[in-house]
Amino acid sequence: MQTKLSVIKKRHQDTQSHEIHQAAVSQGMSTVFERFEAQQPQCGTCKKGLSCQLCSDGPCRISAKAPLGVCGASGDVIVARNLLQLAAIGTAANTYQCSNLANTLKAIGNGRSPLKLRDEGKLLRMCQGLGWDHTKPVKELAVQFADFILNEIGKQSSEPMTLMDLFAVNKRKEVWKEKGLYAGGPSAEVLTALTKCMTNISNDPIDLMNTALRLGLANEYVGLWGITVIQDILLGTPELVKGDANIGCLDGETVNIISNGHQPVFAGHIMEMASRVEFQSAAKKAGAKGIKLYGSLCEGQQLMNVSGQGHNKEIFGGQLGNWIQEELFIATGLVDLFLMDLNCSVPTLKSFADKYGTKLISTDPVVRFTGVEAIDFNPEKADEQAERILKEAIEQFKKRKADKTRVINLQTESKGVECIAGYTTETVLTMFGNSIYTYIDEMKKGNIKGAVAVAGCTNVRRDQGGKSIHRLTLELIKRDIMVIGAGCCSSTHQNLGMSTKEMTKEAGKKLRSVCEKYDVPPVVSYGSCTDVGKILDTVAALAWTIGCDTSDLPVAAAVPEYMEQKAIADIFTALAFGLLTYVSPEPMISGSSLVTKYLTEDMVNLTGGRMLLQEDPVKAADEIEAHIITKRKVIGFDA
Numbered sequence: 001m002q003t004k005l006s007v008i009k010k011r012h013q014d015t016q017s018h019e020i021h022q023a024a025v026s027q028g029m030s031t032v033f034e035r036f037e038a039q040q041p042q043c044g045t046c047k048k049g050l051s052c053q054l055c056s057d058g059p060c061r062i063s064a065k066a067p068l069g070v071c072g073a074s075g076d077v078i079v080a081r082n083l084l085q086l087a088a089i090g091t092a093a094n095t096y097q098c099s100n101l102a103n104t105l106k107a108i109g110n111g112r113s114p115l116k117l118r119d120e121g122k123l124l125r126m127c128q129g130l131g132w133d134h135t136k137p138v139k140e141l142a143v144q145f146a147d148f149i150l151n152e153i154g155k156q157s158s159e160p161m162t163l164m165d166l167f168a169v170n171k172r173k174e175v176w177k178e179k180g181l182y183a184g185g186p187s188a189e190v191l192t193a194l195t196k197c198m199t200n201i202s203n204d205p206i207d208l209m210n211t212a213l214r215l216g217l218a219n220e221y222v223g224l225w226g227i228t229v230i231q232d233i234l235l236g237t238p239e240l241v242k243g244d245a246n247i248g249c250l251d252g253e254t255v256n257i258i259s260n261g262h263q264p265v266f267a268g269h270i271m272e273m274a275s276r277v278e279f280q281s282a283a284k285k286a287g288a289k290g291i292k293l294y295g296s297l298c299e300g301q302q303l304m305n306v307s308g309q310g311h312n313k314e315i316f317g318g319q320l321g322n323w324i325q326e327e328l329f330i331a332t333g334l335v336d337l338f339l340m341d342l343n344c345s346v347p348t349l350k351s352f353a354d355k356y357g358t359k360l361i362s363t364d365p366v367v368r369f370t371g372v373e374a375i376d377f378n379p380e381k382a383d384e385q386a387e388r389i390l391k392e393a394i395e396q397f398k399k400r401k402a403d404k405t406r407v408i409n410l411q412t413e414s415k416g417v418e419c420i421a422g423y424t425t426e427t428v429l430t431m432f433g434n435s436i437y438t439y440i441d442e443m444k445k446g447n448i449k450g451a452v453a454v455a456g457c458t459n460v461r462r463d464q465g466g467k468s469i470h471r472l473t474l475e476l477i478k479r480d481i482m483v484i485g486a487g488c489c490s491s492t493h494q495n496l497g498m499s500t501k502e503m504t505k506e507a508g509k510k511l512r513s514v515c516e517k518y519d520v521p522p523v524v525s526y527g528s529c530t531d532v533g534k535i536l537d538t539v540a541a542l543a544w545t546i547g548c549d550t551s552d553l554p555v556a557a558a559v560p561e562y563m564e565q566k567a568i569a570d571i572f573t574a575l576a577f578g579l580l581t582y583v584s585p586e587p588m589i590s591g592s593s594l595v596t597k598y599l600t601e602d603m604v605n606l607t608g609g610r611m612l613l614q615e616d617p618v619k620a621a622d623e624i625e626a627h628i629i630t631k632r633k634v635i636g637f638d639a
């Protein structure tokens, strides 16, 4: 079907997305960009974090005329309480995913699930690291490890997390202990934090922010750590791989399934089943070339990272992109089935699915859409659930092909963008000759001036949509600073062709020499936003080897297009690690100079970390570079 295209401003950084966006708008759809515009002007008081809706005497909006809420809460308390709530939601979501994974691992260990452990070696190494007898049968260890993680999640606030005890750098642990940040299990920490957010309980904004730092540690030492480790055990530890990214990966002639979200284990199993002869022949009988499963958002990052091991490689169709593109994936008209397993599955997917003939299925009990079928992943029923999904996808493909009025917005000959994926602490070390000392030597010589994690979401405020990620990354590598991407930042890098060795020519002279010598690109992707846990592993490994605190390293964290609550939890993790943490757009804190000053200046005295707020990514790169130069002197890399 032909549509007369409206002329719309180019919001997406890449041309493929812009074209589908233009088509969707012409066909009467609105995407995140149009909805953002429709929301303008947004409330200035809320933007400053100065509104409270907790009690029935509210809502209260703090102003010069009314400096206190009805209950008496000050603007400082309201701002801090609002931010702490976001950190609690983010910590809860990461912990939820971790607990799902532990339960899946346990089901496999107990022989109640057809799923496999693709990296048993990692499980054994972890058990050994915990000081256990790792010569026991692997299934027994799987149950023991799963129970251990579930127990860590449920620890009381007064019981420090074993993982933090074992794996944090000693100097850092002393700081956390001394400052009252040595957190317990995430369930208890979230409980405490949310209780402190209740009306008329905590009236100390600084205590509220320190509570968020405790959440940051619980977020890391069970949530993110557990997610990354168990996912590696279940799906395999990533290996370097050439991948395909962006919407152009979609092949009109295959049965097309998209798996969207953050929990890749079920998708991995669907791919395993899809490679079986019965499903391949059913697809061919329906007139398709085969079955493809594409990853979307962070889930796609994880699936692409493990695609290098060769498991069902022919089924994986590529990594489609970041969250502001997800409606566009469906608007191509080429998607048969769209699975949603956690955030970010936007509510409007339903109207897009109805318009373009896609079937939506939610696969986790927390994801619910009115009028959408749910097949909640159960590791014990994984085979029959995957079978249902594959059969449904093949039926949907038949309908797509039979429907002469179907709107197709993507040319079938479109192509994905090539990228390199699969970086982790392990693969980065392999590139440097299996020696962390080689990496540190290059840092000492100044060939790698420092490293910055550019992680988190994409955002449409100030018309960003990847612009700030792109700009900041270029500025950093130009200054010989290596960039480690994760989350939708990695999608942006991939869509724009930045996750390739080609980028070496954009790097500063010194970094370029390192990239050429070790055959490593200046921008590497660690994967999902949950892989921030792996980035912090690398940071801790550097600090252990150098013998310094994490806060002394010439490194920084950057969330150049912050969007949601898991990012806030991760930001507090980075601050607790003592890192300079660049955040844009600014979280809703400007209504409190006290909270803003604490986060951006005074927190240095507590953890060594601080938040850097800066709209302009070039100026942000200047400040990050200055920080890195200072830290190089602190650890004696420079005089």
Ligand code: XCC
Pocket: 262, 297, 298, 322, 323, 343, 344, 456, 457, 458, 486, 487, 488, 489, 528, 529, 530, 563, 564, 566
């Ligand atoms: Fe969602 Fe992870 Fe954020 Fe992307 S990066 S917008 S959470 S998909 Ni985490």
